[in-house]
Amino acid sequence: xxxxxxxxxxxxxxxxxxxxxxxxxxxxxxxxxxxxxxxxxxxxxxxxxxxxxxxxxxxxxxxxxxxxxxxxxxxxxxxxxxxxxxxxxxxxxxxxxxxxxxxxxxxxxxxxxxxxxxxxxxxxxxxxxxxxxxxxxxxxxxxxxxxxxxxxxxxxxxxxxxxxxxxxxxxxxxxxxxxxxxxxxxxxxxxxxxxxxxxxxxxxxxxxxxxxxxxxxxxxxxxxxxxxxxxxxxxxxxxxxxxxxxxxxxxxxxxxxxxxxxxxxxxxxxxxxxxxxxxxxxxxxxxxxxx
Amino acid sequence: xxxxxxxxxxxxxxxxxxxxxxxxxxxxxxxxxxxxxxxxxxxxxxxxxxxxxxxxxxxxxxxxxxxxxxxxxxxxxxxxxxxxxxxxxxxxxxxxxxxxxxxxxxxxxxxxxxxxxxxxxxxxxxxxxxxxxxxxxxxxxxxxxxxxxxxxxxxxxxxxxxxxxxxxxxxxxxxxxxxxxxxxxxxxxxxxxxxxxxxxxxxxxxxxxxxxxxxxxxxxxxxxxxxxxxxxxxxxxxxxxxxxxxxxxxxxxxxxxxxxxxxxxxxxxxxxxxxxxxxxxxxxxxxxxxx
Numbered sequence: 218x219x220x221x222x223x224x225x226x227x228x229x230x231x232x233x234x235x236x237x238x239x240x241x242x243x244x245x246x247x248x249x250x251x252x253x254x255x256x257x258x259x260x261x262x263x264x265x266x267x268x269x270x271x272x273x274x275x276x277x278x279x280x281x282x283x284x285x286x287x288x289x290x291x292x293x294x295x296x297x298x299x300x301x302x303x304x305x306x307x308x309x310x311x312x313x314x315x316x317x318x319x320x321x322x323x324x325x326x327x328x329x330x331x332x333x334x335x336x337x338x339x340x341x342x343x344x345x346x347x348x349x350x351x352x353x354x355x356x357x358x359x360x361x362x363x364x365x366x367x368x369x370x371x372x373x374x375x376x377x378x379x380x381x382x383x384x385x386x387x388x389x390x391x392x393x394x395x396x397x398x399x400x401x402x403x404x405x406x407x408x409x410x411x412x413x414x415x416x417x418x419x420x421x422x423x424x425x426x427x428x429x430x431x432x433x434x435x436x437x438x439x440x441x442x443x444x445x446x447x448x449x450x451x452x453x454x455x456x457x458x459x460x461x462x463x464x465x466x467x468x469x470x471x472x473x474x475x476x477x478x479x480x481x482x483x484x485x486x487x488x489x490x491x492x493x494x495x496x497x498x499x500x501x502x503x504x505x506x507x508x
Numbered sequence: 509x510x511x512x513x514x515x516x517x518x519x520x521x522x523x524x525x526x527x528x529x530x531x532x533x534x535x536x537x538x539x540x541x542x543x544x545x546x547x548x549x550x551x552x553x554x555x556x557x558x559x560x561x562x563x564x565x566x567x568x569x570x571x572x573x574x575x576x577x578x579x580x581x582x583x584x585x586x587x588x589x590x591x592x593x594x595x596x597x598x599x600x601x602x603x604x605x606x607x608x609x610x611x612x613x614x615x616x617x618x619x620x621x622x623x624x625x626x627x628x629x630x631x632x633x634x635x636x637x638x639x640x641x642x643x644x645x646x647x648x649x650x651x652x653x654x655x656x657x658x659x660x661x662x663x664x665x666x667x668x669x670x671x672x673x674x675x676x677x678x679x680x681x682x683x684x685x686x687x688x689x690x691x692x693x694x695x696x697x698x699x700x701x702x703x704x705x706x707x708x709x710x711x712x713x714x715x716x717x718x719x720x721x722x723x724x725x726x727x728x729x730x731x732x733x734x735x736x737x738x739x740x741x742x743x744x745x746x747x748x749x750x751x752x753x754x755x756x757x758x759x760x761x762x763x764x765x766x767x768x769x770x771x772x773x774x775x776x777x778x779x780x781x782x783x784x785x786x787x788x789x790x791x792x793x794x795x796x797x798x799x
Contacts, residue, residue, distance in 0.1 A: 389770045479666075
């Protein structure tokens with residue numbers, strides 16, 4: 218049975234049509250910054266048409282969005298980035314598509330995909346940290362991402378790791394993502410140079426790049442040490458764009474985490490090996506509606 | 509039915525005999541620093557005799573200890589303070605007492621008491637933070653303290669709030685409990701003056717005391733902000749000796765927490781209103797063995 222999985226990012230929407238075991242179609246579309254909700258519904262409807270033209274009509278959809286999400290009611294409560302409040306996303310999408318729709322939070326749903334299909338599938342309790350334009354985490358407890366009481370859990374990007382440090386867009390100072398997000402690494406080096414290139418230059422012993430990348434790694438290790446001390450996870454899975462740095466991220470972060478955890482063992486660190494955890498997770502949410 | 513609840517602290521053991529709704533007896537005994545396990549078993553056995561002399565033999569016992577505890581097997585895995593490793597506490601106590609025994613972690617069991625009887629009884633998901641000689645937390649999720657994968661959760665006292673700050677006994681620097689535990693407040697002011705007196709002097713506008721207390725409150729707020737951003741609790745319950753400061757702790761901490769949480773609401777803060785949450789929790793563990 219075919220389902221739709223759709224992940225709404227700040228600049229790009231990604232989607233897939235999958236049947237029970239295969240991805241049939243992958244599509245991308247720019248996020249509509251003027252009417253993001255309308256753009257999401259249009260994209261989902263076009264995917265449904267596409268599925269029908271393939272001869273396998275979509276039976277359910279999972280749509281995952283950033284910000285604050287109430288999964289049980291399918292409400293997108295708030296996204297500062299996309300400028301919405303209290304959008305009854307599930308009801309709107311079900312009316313438009315005529316099939317059951319599940320709404321999820323992007324990072325938590327990525328964590329679900331890691332739990333079911335990815336690096337976390339042998340761990341019951343782990344943390345999935347997505348490092349991209351921002352930094353956020355899914356706290357997976359007993360194979361299920363834990364949303365907190367109001368869908369605000371996992372905001373590790375705004376944990377202060379440098380008191381009185383650099384200004385963060387959130388209004389605070391010294392937040393983790395001010396030093397270690399892909400956007401921050403680029404901004405702190407030269408905003409015309411993407412983070413992956415900064416890391417490559419650091420690997421080639423370019424001094425300024427090394428300094429900025431080292432500060433990012435220190436900040437990430439501080440954030441993960443705090444997370445480990447509070448939650449005692451079995452495993453931390455690193456995802457998002459920055460995880461494409463591979464061993465250049467993983468190896469120095471492992472070393473730094475061990476140094477910070479003086480009296481307890483360090484959890485395992487793994488890189489995500491899923492292409493699009495949030496899209497894959499969205500298809501899992503959709504498929505569960507049919508189970 | 510009478511049960512035994514016993515809380516093992518670093519210097520004092522506290523215990524109670526309770527029947528279904530009342531505390532029959534409360535007892536204290538110094539912790540045996542030379543043979544702490546022997547001291548625990550002797551105390552528990554004496555409590556069982558006491559119950560029998562009252563005409564209501566104890567039917568079960570709950571014993572809660574610090575350090576790392578594996579609750580399912582009843583093993584006290586490690587306590588740096590009491591110097592034990594891999595003690596099969598449940599098996600030893602059951603053999604000595606001849607009744608079912610549950611073993612728990614002191615702070616998590618305090619959190620359980622708050623969930624069942626205390627300030628957390630109207631909240632499903634909350635954090636109980638015990639501020640005493642050290643600082644540790646119980647993460648209560650769906651009314652159950654979450655131990656982490658290996659019983660190491662809730663070590664908020666060792667979250668670094670002041671990078672490169674004062675030396676902590678754990679080997680790291682700048683840990684929360686280096687600034688904000690009762691022991692730290694006393695040590696930083698004058699080790700002959702207990703923390704409660706430092707707080708009283710701060711309330712009376714004594715400059716040095718105000719400075720140290722303010723630094724402790726800032727550190728506590730930093731630790732609680734990080735905890736809130738990660739876990740999104742409904743409520744934070746403040747317990748341990750320092751919570752006896754009452755509004756002198758609660759009011760400035762509420763203010764500081766709101767300031768730190770720029771983009772999300774602050775969880776409620778409440779003071780524990782249980783006399784001995786860990787002892788009460790130990791009796792709950794015991795009673796559940798009979799359910």
